[in-house]
Amino acid sequence: MSIVVTGATGNLGRHVVEQLLEKVPAGQITAVVRSADKAADFAARGVKIALADYNAPASFDGLFSAGDKVLLISGSEFDKGRVGQHKVVLDAAKQAGVALLAYTSAPGSLSAALADDHRGTEEAVIASGVPYALLRNGWYHENYTEQLAPVLEHGAVVAAAGEGRVSSASRADYAAAAVAVLTGEGHENKTYELGGDEAWSFAEYAAELSRQTGKEIVYSPVSTDAFVGILTGAGLPGPFAEILAGVDASIEKGELVVSSGDLSRLAGRRTTPLAEAIAAALKG
Secondary structure (H helix, E strand, O other): OOEEEOOOOOHHHHHHHHHHHOOOOHHHEEEEEOOOHHHHHHHHOOOEEEEOEOOEHHHHOOOOOOOOEEEEOOOOOOOOOHHHHHHHHHHHHHHHOOOEEEEEEOOOOOOOHHHHHHHHHHHHHHHHOOOEEEEEEOOEOHHHHOOHHHHHHHOEEEEOOOOOEEOOEOHHHHHHHHHHHHHOOOOOOEEEEEOOOOOEEHHHHHHHHHHHHOOOOEEEEOOHHHHHHHHHHOOOOHHHHHHHHHHHHHHHOOOOOOOOOHHHHHHOOOOOOHHHHHHHHHHO
16 A cells, blocks of 8 residues: 655645655655656655656556545646546546545635636545545635745735635645545545635735835735736746736635634644744744
8 A cells, every 4th residue: 555646746746745754664655756856855864756648648547546545736727727637647546446546635725716626626536435534725825925036126025806805824734634535534525625724814924024124015905817917927837827816805805714723733833823834934
């Protein structure tokens, strides 16, 4: 039996594999990647490497074995038909008879277009009959802390989220929940709503940036259309800018406030405070 992680060299996947290495022998972990070079550090530590691509169904033939536990990390290619990509993995998992397929989804409360592929994938997972765990990941701290340069340069946090709040957490937090499910028992056919313990507003985010940098950082709320214009002006493709602006509209409606406590329960600790993530990003 292996614990198999798809997208293992991605931002979330790396955290999952690193935390798995703290709990199980490296030989029990299989990292599914598109580039062996990017996984060389894992291979050097004894992790099994499997080359496969969501866009190449044949690459998953024989990849899984009966009894495996699989983490399907959702694809990031919004223009490639993500539900179809995910079904490639699901079909291979079903054929192999895996013990569990965990899928990184989106909060059940999220109505933005970003959630459409996740809902479609969830339906396919449930219909497949494969034992599943739906990990409905909320927003990541890193969605904001990895983009601090323009914020600090202009002294402004710009969003189309009004006074909405976000229950974000770090990628490491969400990875800890995934690892708990992959290494634990009794998670079959369960759905977990995952988010940070403390929700914050963009005004509070700007105030915390001001406190830590000593610079005046203000929150500048804008309309959804204006935000799309700002994002496309910064070089983002129009469809992706629309998706991100749609998420902000959902934030304004309160759809990214997750109060279940599932994330800290699975991780076995409190989630990482936003202030801590900001401090780490400023040091980095």
